[in-house]
Amino acid sequence: MPRSSFGGSVSGPKVDVAIDLGNPFLNVIVDGFLKIGTVAVTRAAAEDAYFTVKSGKFSGHKFEDTLKKMCKEGAYWGTVAGVYAGMEYGVERIRGTRDWKNAMIGGALTGLTISAASKNNGDRIVIDAITGGAIATAADFLNYLT
Template identity: 35%
Template sequence: MSGDLETRTLLDELRSFDKGGLFDLGHPLLNRITESFVKAAGIGAIQAVSREAYFTALEGTGADSGGLPPEITAGKKQRFPDLRGETNKKSLEALVKNTGKESLQWGLAAGMYSGVTYGLKEARGTHDWKNSAVAGAITGMALALTSEDSSHEQIVQSAITGAAISTAANLLAGIF
């Protein structure tokens, strides 16, 4: 057994993650939530950093909003106000803080969605579009509640959007 461990390469270790998952916390629900959280948080961090790099490069060229709709550029200016600080240290601190916040949001949304779909599958005994719709609606509502100025209309709209997107993904999963 120890000889097998000594001959395994890094590539063999990475391949084993696809089979068993990244975590073994003792319960499939915990494993699923944690794995979804970590994967989505990483994607959220990459998205936040790449978006900031794009806007920094755009400002460096002296270009205007680059033909982007005003709601995108306006949201960017409100989200990261400290990134135009006088020092690089202040800008880097703001980037790290905002990237962490966004990756946490992505991770919580993915973990919540994954946990709710798993729980509904176990409770109902089946996995179908109804589980996806309910999980998407709950996750959409939770995400709307994390925004600073959430209104009743925004919460309902986010729940409907989350349900629609997750149901469509579930129904289209067998096609592609």
């Protein structure tokens, strides 16, 4: 029977939360969703806070709109990240090696999947797949530099 556990650690400005769902594939997906979803929520909140302070007007309606935007952005970008993390992990398991090609293939598959789910046409899906592969490969290369 699968076990679930929750753990976390804080050191300096980095916060890392680990959720163990009993399956490494699911763990990778949920981790990607939570990390990038949190970034998207924070960005949406900061953006709306800036415009609220700039305008000097605050209302309950504006606050409600901000919460909706935070949820929408967090869910969208968290889903994209979860799909990418799962694709890259799956490609790594299938290929049996860990290298930049996993990021490229995972990014391309993610771009293709998200684009197709958005009901884009054939050319747009191909362009999104190429873009996803290029961004994921560039991010992987930049990761090696740090």
